[in-house]
Amino acid sequence: MSLRDWPIKQKLTAMLVLISGLVLLLTSAAFAGYQYWSLRQATRDALAVRGRIIAANSTASLAFANDADAREILSALRADPHIVAAVLYDKSGHVFAGYPAGVAGDVVPAVPGPDGYRFERGLLIGFQPVEQSGSQRLGTLYLASDLGAVYDTFRLSGVIGLAVMAVALLAAYLLSMVLQGTISQPILALAETAKAVSTRQDYSVRASKLGADELGALTDAFNQMLGRIEDQKNELQRYAAELEQRVEERTHELQERNESLRRNAAQLLAANTELDAFAYSVSHDLRAPLRSIDGFSQILLEDYAGKLDEAGQESLHRVRAASQRMGTLIDDLLKLARVTRAEIRTEDVDLSGMAQDIVADLQRTTPERQVEFAIAPGLKARGDARLLRVALDNLLRNSWKYTAKQPQPRVQFASVEANGGRAFMVRDNGAGFDMKYADKLFGVFQRLHSAADFEGTGIGLATVRRIITRHGGRIWAEGAVDQGATFYFTL
Amino acid sequence: MALLRLTTALLLVCAARLGAQTGKASETQVKAVFLFNFAQFVDWPPEAVPDSQAPLVIGILGGDPFGDLLDATVRGERRGARPFVVQRYQRVEDITRCDILFISRSVADQPEDILARLKNRPILTVSDADRFAERGGMIRFVTDRSRIRLQINPVAAEAAHLTISSKLLRVAEVITPTGR
Numbered sequence: 258m259s260l261r262d263w264p265i266k267q268k269l270t271a272m273l274v275l276i277s278g279l280v281l282l283l284t285s286a287a288f289a290g291y292q293y294w295s296l297r298q299a300t301r302d303a304l305a306v307r308g309r310i311i312a313a314n315s316t317a318s319l320a321f322a323n324d325a326d327a328r329e330i331l332s333a334l335r336a337d338p339h340i341v342a343a344v345l346y347d348k349s350g351h352v353f354a355g356y357p358a359g360v361a362g363d364v365v366p367a368v369p370g371p372d373g374y375r376f377e378r379g380l381l382i383g384f385q386p387v388e389q390s391g392s393q394r395l396g397t398l399y400l401a402s403d404l405g406a407v408y409d410t411f412r413l414s415g416v417i418g419l420a421v422m423a424v425a426l427l428a429a430y431l432l433s434m435v436l437q438g439t440i441s442q443p444i445l446a447l448a449e450t451a452k453a454v455s456t457r458q459d460y461s462v463r464a465s466k467l468g469a470d471e472l473g474a475l476t477d478a479f480n481q482m483l484g485r486i487e488d489q490k491n492e493l494q495r496y497a498a499e500l501e502q503r504v505e506e507r508t509h510e511l512q513e514r515n516e517s518l519r520r521n522a523a524q525l526l527a528a529n530t531e532l533d534a535f536a537y538s539v540s541h542d543l544r545a546p547l548r549s550i551d552g553f554s555q556i557l558l559e560d561y562a563g564k565l566d567e568a569g570q571e572s573l574h575r576v577r578a579a580s581q582r583m584g585t586l587i588d589d590l591l592k593l594a595r596v597t598r599a600e601i602r603t604e605d606v607d608l609s610g611m612a613q614d615i616v617a618d619l620q621r622t623t624p625e626r627q628v629e630f631a632i633a634p635g636l637k638a639r640g641d642a643r644l645l646r647v648a649l650d651n652l653l654r655n656s657w658k659y660t661a662k663q664p665q666p667r668v669q670f671a672s673v674e675a676n677g678g679r680a681f682m683v684r685d686n687g688a689g690f691d692m693k694y695a696d697k698l699f700g701v702f703q704r705l706h707s708a709a710d711f712e713g714t715g716i717g718l719a720t721v722r723r724i725i726t727r728h729g730g731r732i733w734a735e736g737a738v739d740q741g742a743t744f745y746f747t748l
Numbered sequence: 749m750a751l752l753r754l755t756t757a758l759l760l761v762c763a764a765r766l767g768a769q770t771g772k773a774s775e776t777q778v779k780a781v782f783l784f785n786f787a788q789f790v791d792w793p794p795e796a797v798p799d800s801q802a803p804l805v806i807g808i809l810g811g812d813p814f815g816d817l818l819d820a821t822v823r824g825e826r827r828g829a830r831p832f833v834v835q836r837y838q839r840v841e842d843i844t845r846c847d848i849l850f851i852s853r854s855v856a857d858q859p860e861d862i863l864a865r866l867k868n869r870p871i872l873t874v875s876d877a878d879r880f881a882e883r884g885g886m887i888r889f890v891t892d893r894s895r896i897r898l899q900i901n902p903v904a905a906e907a908a909h910l911t912i913s914s915k916l917l918r919v920a921e922v923i924t925p926t927g928r
Binding site: 320 | 781782785825827828896898913915916918919
């Protein structure tokens with residue numbers, strides 16, 4: 258586990274212990290260095306003092322060549338186990354007396370060196386002038402001491418230092434264990450709270466504040482944030498509930514509306530069916546008396562022509578014409594009703610061929626009309642052939658009828674691109690219509706021209722629209738008065 | 749080979765004579781140095797020092813055994829600001845101002861007379877005469893197996909108002925005069 262991932266408690270403790278350890282170490286090192294240096298100084302000073310005392314004591318021995326006395330003086334150095342050698346040189350630099358007895362070799366220089374105390378080859382050595390009355394140089398004292406005293410003291414203080422350091426580190430560790438809590442406790446409390454918030458989505462918990470420091474401020478801010486989140490969450494929930502309720506209400510409303518629409522539709526359908534049935538039966542039942550009126554009028558005209566004057570005959574002719582027109586009207590109504598009731602059988606239909614047949618039939622029945630028909634070849638569609646024939650027949654017959662007063666009548670049947678799809682078009686250069694009545698064209702019994710100008714029942718275009726609508730298509734018209742009319746339909 | 753042997757023999761003889769001479773000269777020289785060194789370990793009463801620059805006189809009474817050794821020893825030396833001067837006397841009467849007096853063996857057969865004449869004068873009396881210290885002298889040189897030892901009579905020195913350093917006493921044999 259890297260240091261980065263340590264728990265904050267351990268981090269803080271480690272930091273505190275590390276810092277105090279480092280401080281202790283540096284202090285100890287500085288102190289040890291100072292102590293080592295001062296110990297050496299002190300040892301040197303002590304040896305210098307000792308040398309001065311011995312030199313002062315041995316002046317007479319040197320002055321009066323009493324080497325036994327000199328040795329006795331030097332032998333007092335036995336009390337110091339660190340003294341390696343002590344030698345008195347006489348005035349001319351010859352060894353006069355030595356300590357310990359028989360000392361010689363490496364540790365005793367043959368001749369005295371320069372005066373002074375210094376460290377040499379792991380030893381502390383000193384050459385002390387022996388003078389009487391501060392003027393007369395009588396000889397030189399040589400002292401050599403090992404550094405055992407320094408090392409002994411140094412070792413002792415090292416042991417003490419290590420012990421103190423261990424105790425101090427332990428104390429620092431224990432103290433840091435306690436003190437780190439003042440920092441880590443609020444952080445841990447915060448972390449605990451944050452965890453509770455994130456795992457349980459519980460925004461009602463609050464971190465406990467343990468002090469008024471920056472962590473306390475952080476805790477306050479955190480708690481405030483939690484409070485705000487909680488408020489917002491509650492508000493959101495309220496909004497959501499409200500929204501849900503509203504959606505429910507709307508849905509309910511819509512359902513109700515749907516329900517009523519369905520009811521209306523069903524009622525409408527029933528009414529329509531009823532109306533159709535009524536229209537059919539009425540139309541059907543109306544024909545019988547109509548036929549009687551026409552038939553008996555004909556009988557009157559044929560059998561009783563001699564008994565009727567001119568005016569009577571004329572009236573009977575009018576009765577017959579009216580009853581025949583009424584018959585046509587009833588036929589058309591029946592056709593419209595049939596279109597509504599008929600079932601659609603879908604098949605491929607050759608619209609071009611169908612148009613040719615209709616045109617041929619028109620030309621045969623009224624050969625005196627010269628109308629120019631332009632029928633595009635190969636127009637095909639899918640639909641009910643019988644119904645489509647009725648629709649196409651109505652449209653072509655319409656055009657044929659309204660071009661009657663045109664010197665050069667012309668009718669066109671083709672397919673065009675309209676509104677991003679294919680549409681069939683029947684166009685003529687006949688009487689046309691005013692566009693403001695365009696939406697009235699396809700209504701039942703809606704007529705834009707008087708029967709005197711163009712005869713008709715006003716049912717044809719209504720029938721056409723019903724057929725197109727039943728095929729899922731659309732029909733619309735464009736035109737202008739005396740400029741001709743164009744009917745478009747899609748299937 | 750014979751030549752080598754002869755040379756060796758000659759060398760040995762020479763060395764032996766030289767050693768004997770050196771021993772003799774050395775003993776006298778040591779005494780001269782000791783005489784000079786006494787000045788360092790003895791304090792004279794203030795009335796004996798006319799001024800701080802007055803010469804410190806080492807006198808020799810009787811035959812001079814030192815030759816110029818003593819002169820050579822003290823030449824250029826000082827005790828504080830006082831230079832050393834060597835004076836030679838034939839008679840006690842000649843002694844005017846003297847600090848250290850070496851009484852030669854030639855006149856020391858009867859040291860009592862000389863010492864009586866010098867009585868109460870702040871003069872450090874030194875001699876190598878027999879029983880000198882016992883007979884009222886202050887310091888005697890004793891030759892012990894080619895070593896010079898000191899015998900000191902502190903009572904005599906005290907009587908002359910001289911202060912002998914305890915260090916000097918340490919290296920000497922202290923004599924307390926009997927009789928008298």
